[in-house]
Amino acid sequence: MSASESLKRMCxxxxxxxxxxxxxxxxxxxxxxxxxxxxxxxxxxxxxxTGKVGRxxxxxxxxxxxxxxxxxxxxxxxxxxxxxxxxTRVLKVTLFVASAEGFTxxxxxxxxxxxxxxEVFGGLGRHARAAVGVAELPMxxxxxxxxxxxxxxxAAR
Numbered sequence: 001m002s003a004s005e006s007l008k009r010m011c012x013x014x015x016x017x018x019x020x021x022x023x024x025x026x027x028x029x030x031x032x033x034x035x036x037x038x039x040x041x042x043x044x045x046x047x048x049x050t051g052k053v054g055r056x057x058x059x060x061x062x063x064x065x066x067x068x069x070x071x072x073x074x075x076x077x078x079x080x081x082x083x084x085x086x087x088t089r090v091l092k093v094t095l096f097v098a099s100a101e102g103f104t105x106x107x108x109x110x111x112x113x114x115x116x117x118x119e120v121f122g123g124l125g126r127h128a129r130a131a132v133g134v135a136e137l138p139m140x141x142x143x144x145x146x147x148x149x150x151x152x153x154x155a156a157r
Contacts, residue, residue, distance in 0.1 A: 003084045006120045014075040014084065018042050021138075027080040033091070034080040034149040039072040040141035041065040049142040054103030057142050063112030066095055069145035070113035074120065081151040089150040090117045090127040096144040099133035106131040113145055 007014065020026055020037065028035045041049045049065035051057050057065070070093075078084040095110040097103075110131035117125040127147075137144050 001122070003087060003120050006122075007084065010119065012071065014078055015043075015072065017076045017079050018045075018072060026076050029080050029151070032151055032153060034077050034087075034151055036073045036076045036080075036145075036147045036149075038096070038138075038144045038146045039069050039076065040138060040144050041068040042072060043068060047139050047141050050140040051142055052098045052100040052103070053105075053109060053142060054100035059105055059108060062097060062109040062142055065142040066097075066109050066112030066145065067116045069095070069143050070116045070147070073145050073147040074117075077147060077149040077151075081149065086152045086154075087121070087149045088152055089124045090121055090147065091150055092148040093117070093127050093129045094146050095129070095131045096134050096137060097131065098135070098137045098140075098142050103133065106133045109143065117147075 017026055024037050026037050040047060049061060053062040077087055081087050093113055095113055097106045097109045110129060
Protein backbone atom coordinates (compact mmCIF):
# COMPACT_ATOMS: atom_id res chain seq x y z
CA MET A 1 0.00 0.00 0.00
CA SER A 2 1.36 3.45 -0.89
CA ALA A 3 1.83 6.17 1.71
CA SER A 4 -0.99 8.21 0.18
CA GLU A 5 -3.31 5.19 0.42
CA SER A 6 -2.29 4.65 4.05
CA LEU A 7 -3.09 8.26 4.91
CA LYS A 8 -6.44 8.00 3.15
CA ARG A 9 -7.24 4.81 5.07
CA MET A 10 -6.38 6.64 8.33
CA CYS A 11 -8.55 9.63 7.25
CA UNK A 12 -5.55 11.97 7.48
CA UNK A 13 -5.14 14.90 5.14
CA UNK A 14 -1.69 16.42 5.41
CA UNK A 15 -1.85 20.07 6.43
CA UNK A 16 -0.25 22.90 4.52
CA UNK A 17 3.30 22.86 5.87
CA UNK A 18 3.77 25.45 8.61
CA UNK A 19 5.77 28.52 7.63
CA UNK A 20 9.05 29.14 9.46
CA UNK A 21 8.72 31.55 12.38
CA UNK A 22 12.42 32.50 12.46
CA UNK A 23 15.50 32.66 10.19
CA UNK A 24 15.52 29.17 8.65
CA UNK A 25 14.02 27.16 5.80
CA UNK A 26 11.44 24.39 6.34
CA UNK A 27 13.65 21.75 4.69
CA UNK A 28 16.91 21.14 2.89
CA UNK A 29 17.02 18.68 0.02
CA UNK A 30 20.43 17.14 -0.79
CA UNK A 31 21.48 14.01 -2.74
CA UNK A 32 18.20 12.14 -2.42
CA UNK A 33 17.62 13.19 1.19
CA UNK A 34 15.24 15.65 2.81
CA UNK A 35 16.14 17.11 6.19
CA UNK A 36 13.17 18.78 7.86
CA UNK A 37 13.48 21.67 10.26
CA UNK A 38 11.96 21.12 13.67
CA UNK A 39 8.19 20.79 13.69
CA UNK A 40 6.10 21.45 16.77
CA UNK A 41 2.53 20.26 17.40
CA UNK A 42 0.83 23.00 15.40
CA UNK A 43 -2.74 22.51 14.31
CA UNK A 44 -4.47 25.22 12.28
CA UNK A 45 -1.71 27.65 13.24
CA UNK A 46 -2.06 27.06 16.99
CA UNK A 47 0.24 25.04 19.26
CA UNK A 48 -2.15 22.29 20.35
CA UNK A 49 0.04 20.79 23.10
CA THR A 50 1.99 23.05 25.46
CA GLY A 51 3.70 22.44 28.77
CA LYS A 52 6.03 19.86 30.21
CA VAL A 53 5.49 16.14 30.22
CA GLY A 54 5.27 14.85 33.74
CA ARG A 55 3.74 18.08 34.98
CA UNK A 56 1.15 19.76 32.69
CA UNK A 57 0.99 16.89 30.18
CA UNK A 58 0.52 13.15 30.56
CA UNK A 59 2.49 10.54 28.65
CA UNK A 60 -0.55 9.89 26.43
CA UNK A 61 -0.97 13.57 25.61
CA UNK A 62 2.73 13.82 24.82
CA UNK A 63 2.48 10.82 22.48
CA UNK A 64 -0.41 12.57 20.68
CA UNK A 65 1.76 15.71 20.45
CA UNK A 66 4.60 13.65 18.96
CA UNK A 67 2.20 12.15 16.41
CA UNK A 68 1.01 15.63 15.41
CA UNK A 69 4.64 16.74 15.05
CA UNK A 70 5.24 13.75 12.77
CA UNK A 71 2.21 14.67 10.64
CA UNK A 72 3.62 18.18 10.24
CA UNK A 73 7.09 16.84 9.40
CA UNK A 74 5.54 14.50 6.85
CA UNK A 75 3.74 17.44 5.25
CA UNK A 76 7.07 19.26 4.93
CA UNK A 77 8.78 16.14 3.59
CA UNK A 78 6.02 15.57 1.04
CA UNK A 79 6.28 19.17 -0.15
CA UNK A 80 10.06 18.83 -0.51
CA UNK A 81 9.79 15.52 -2.36
CA UNK A 82 7.04 16.62 -4.73
CA UNK A 83 4.41 14.42 -3.10
CA UNK A 84 4.04 11.89 -0.32
CA UNK A 85 4.61 8.92 -2.60
CA UNK A 86 8.02 10.29 -3.65
CA UNK A 87 9.25 9.61 -0.09
CA THR A 88 10.91 6.21 -0.23
CA ARG A 89 12.05 5.75 3.37
CA VAL A 90 12.08 7.34 6.80
CA LEU A 91 15.71 7.32 7.89
CA LYS A 92 16.04 9.22 11.17
CA VAL A 93 13.74 10.83 13.72
CA THR A 94 14.86 13.09 16.54
CA LEU A 95 12.19 13.99 19.07
CA PHE A 96 12.67 16.63 21.73
CA VAL A 97 10.40 16.43 24.77
CA ALA A 98 9.82 19.33 27.17
CA SER A 99 10.29 17.33 30.34
CA ALA A 100 9.52 18.05 33.97
CA GLU A 101 12.29 17.20 36.41
CA GLY A 102 12.39 13.45 36.94
CA PHE A 103 10.50 12.53 33.74
CA THR A 104 12.52 9.80 31.99
CA UNK A 105 10.09 8.26 29.47
CA UNK A 106 11.10 10.35 26.44
CA UNK A 107 11.49 7.13 24.45
CA UNK A 108 7.84 6.29 25.12
CA UNK A 109 6.78 9.78 24.00
CA UNK A 110 8.71 9.26 20.74
CA UNK A 111 6.66 6.13 20.05
CA UNK A 112 3.76 8.44 19.18
CA UNK A 113 5.72 9.63 16.15
CA UNK A 114 7.48 6.36 15.33
CA UNK A 115 4.35 4.23 15.33
CA UNK A 116 2.56 6.76 13.11
CA UNK A 117 5.40 6.72 10.53
CA UNK A 118 5.42 2.91 10.46
CA GLU A 119 1.65 2.94 10.00
CA VAL A 120 2.05 5.23 6.98
CA PHE A 121 5.11 3.61 5.35
CA GLY A 122 5.08 0.06 6.68
CA GLY A 123 8.57 -1.39 7.07
CA LEU A 124 10.04 1.59 5.20
CA GLY A 125 8.86 3.78 8.07
CA ARG A 126 11.13 2.02 10.59
CA HIS A 127 13.95 4.41 11.39
CA ALA A 128 16.89 5.28 13.58
CA ARG A 129 15.82 7.53 16.44
CA ALA A 130 16.84 9.76 19.30
CA ALA A 131 14.49 10.96 22.04
CA VAL A 132 15.85 13.84 24.08
CA GLY A 133 14.46 15.52 27.18
CA VAL A 134 14.85 19.31 27.22
CA ALA A 135 13.98 22.12 29.62
CA GLU A 136 12.01 24.26 27.14
CA LEU A 137 10.86 24.25 23.52
CA PRO A 138 9.78 27.09 21.21
CA MET A 139 6.33 28.53 21.94
CA UNK A 140 6.11 26.33 25.07
CA UNK A 141 5.49 23.29 22.81
CA UNK A 142 5.42 19.89 24.49
CA UNK A 143 7.37 18.20 21.69
CA UNK A 144 9.42 19.01 18.60
CA UNK A 145 10.58 16.67 15.86
CA UNK A 146 12.97 16.67 12.95
CA UNK A 147 13.03 13.92 10.37
CA UNK A 148 15.35 12.77 7.59
CA UNK A 149 13.58 11.20 4.60
CA UNK A 150 14.98 9.41 1.55
CA UNK A 151 13.25 10.47 -1.66
CA UNK A 152 13.05 9.20 -5.24
CA UNK A 153 15.98 10.22 -7.42
CA UNK A 154 13.69 12.20 -9.75
CA ALA A 155 12.40 14.19 -6.76
CA ALA A 156 15.94 14.93 -5.58
CA ARG A 157 16.66 17.33 -8.44
